[in-house]
Amino acid sequence: MTPRESWRLLTTWGGEPGWNMALDEALLEGADARPVLRFYTWSPAALSLGYFQRWAELAPLAGTAVLVRRFSGGGAIHHGDELTFAIAAAQQHPLYRGEVRASYERVHALLAHALAGLGVRAELRGAAPARSDRTASGMCFHVSTPIDLVWDGRKGVGSAQRRAHGRVLHHGSIKLGASALEAGVATLREHAPALAPADLAETIARVFEGELGCAFAREEPGAAELEHARRRADFYRSDEFVRRR
Amino acid sequence: MRPNDRKYTKTHEWVKLSGEDVIVGITDFAVQELCSGNEGDLVYCDLPEPGRSLEVGETFGEIESVKAVADLNAPVAGTVLEINVSIEEHMEILSKDPWNQGWLVKLQPRTKGLDAPELMDAAAYEAMISAEKH
Numbered sequence: 001m002t003p004r005e006s007w008r009l010l011t012t013w014g015g016e017p018g019w020n021m022a023l024d025e026a027l028l029e030g031a032d033a034r035p036v037l038r039f040y041t042w043s044p045a046a047l048s049l050g051y052f053q054r055w056a057e058l059a060p061l062a063g064t065a066v067l068v069r070r071f072s073g074g075g076a077i078h079h080g081d082e083l084t085f086a087i088a089a090a091q092q093h094p095l096y097r098g099e100v101r102a103s104y105e106r107v108h109a110l111l112a113h114a115l116a117g118l119g120v121r122a123e124l125r126g127a128a129p130a131r132s133d134r135t136a137s138g139m140c141f142h143v144s145t146p147i148d149l150v151w152d153g154r155k156g157v158g159s160a161q162r163r164a165h166g167r168v169l170h171h172g173s174i175k176l177g178a179s180a181l182e183a184g185v186a187t188l189r190e191h192a193p194a195l196a197p198a199d200l201a202e203t204i205a206r207v208f209e210g211e212l213g214c215a216f217a218r219e220e221p222g223a224a225e226l227e228h229a230r231r232r233a234d235f236y237r238s239d240e241f242v243r244r245r
Numbered sequence: 246m247r248p249n250d251r252k253y254t255k256t257h258e259w260v261k262l263s264g265e266d267v268i269v270g271i272t273d274f275a276v277q278e279l280c281s282g283n284e285g286d287l288v289y290c291d292l293p294e295p296g297r298s299l300e301v302g303e304t305f306g307e308i309e310s311v312k313a314v315a316d317l318n319a320p321v322a323g324t325v326l327e328i329n330v331s332i333e334e335h336m337e338i339l340s341k342d343p344w345n346q347g348w349l350v351k352l353q354p355r356t357k358g359l360d361a362p363e364l365m366d367a368a369a370y371e372a373m374i375s376a377e378k379h
Contacts, residue, residue: 014363049309052291052307052314071314072314073310073312074311074312075289092377097377098378099278100279100313101281104312144290145312159312160313161312163313164315164316165256168313217352237270
């Protein structure tokens with residue numbers, strides 16, 4: 001008999017944008033060392049800048065949504081009609097061990113498996129550019145790399161990682177519906193019009209359990225994590241951080 | 246074999262004596278993990294202001310590749326004397342020569358020597374990364 005690895009599964013629907021980022025910071029810090037998969041949505045909708053992104057690049061979009069900055073890299077994401085997830089685990093966990101590229105390929109293989117169950121044929125982009133690529137929009141979904149997940153020739157999952165103190169947090173954003181700020185990207189509603197974030201989350205969680213051999217404990221965030229999120233939420237939407245570069 | 250004239254951390258920084266001071270960088274292994282051999286994948290590097298005081302293990306900067314942001318951690322406690330300003334504009338230096346031209350910060354260490362038990366010599370570091378790969 002092989003014991004299944006215990007993971008936490010957190011779902012927090014309609015989280016305030018600064019709080020969403022601050023809770024992920026708590027998961028990265030890893031007071032609870034178990035691997036964790038968190039699914040969430042945003043209320044109100046928000047525009048998140050990548051950690052190193054220049055404010056001037058996105059300043060024209062201020063006013064279109066609440067602004068936050070992520071601690072993960074990459075371009076900006078409009079968190080409207082989408083499912084967002086975070087996977088936090090030790091850097092030596094089999095999901096993350098080795099090169100960043102390899103860890104992306106593992107995460108994206110799991111997502112592609114889950115999306116196949118919804119009738120969506122998602123695959124790594126490979127060498128050819130995606131049809132959703134745009135120049136100078138500053139948006140994550142308008143820039144693709146060979147290890148991004150695409151379907152219908154367009155980028156459908158935004159991904160970024162933060163690696164700190166021996167842990168990794170992988171951020172992901174899967175578009176359910178279209179956003180005016182992210183024109184031309186792949187969405188799941190084109191294939192599954194009635195798909196809800198919770199249904200997609202459940203589909204992905206089942207694939208993680210099957211493919212990684214883990215067992216999810218469906219929990220609420222811990223008291224210390226909630227206190228951390230409450231204390232740090234303001235920082236992630238502050239001018240000090242949003243306009244840091 | 247990696248250079249034996251310096252010590253290494255488990256988070257893949259190196260530290261080397263330079264007179265009374267020390268210089269700090271990241272290893273070829275760290276660079277490879279971030280960019281898989283594509284030096285163009287290294288995008289940004291944030292380094293601290295000279296004068297900043299650092300504790301052992303404290304995050305003193307960040308490096309971004311196309312797909313990940315990674316913290317840079319201080320191998321020893323000390324005060325930042327100088328940073329390698331050419332890195333931010335020429336990230337490819339980290340791929341080409343992480344051991345010399347790719348240094349990141351020079352510190353005035355709080356204590357002399359590199360004898361702290363958490364610092365590894367080249368052989369111990371190589372044993373650690375060999376274990377990480379398997």
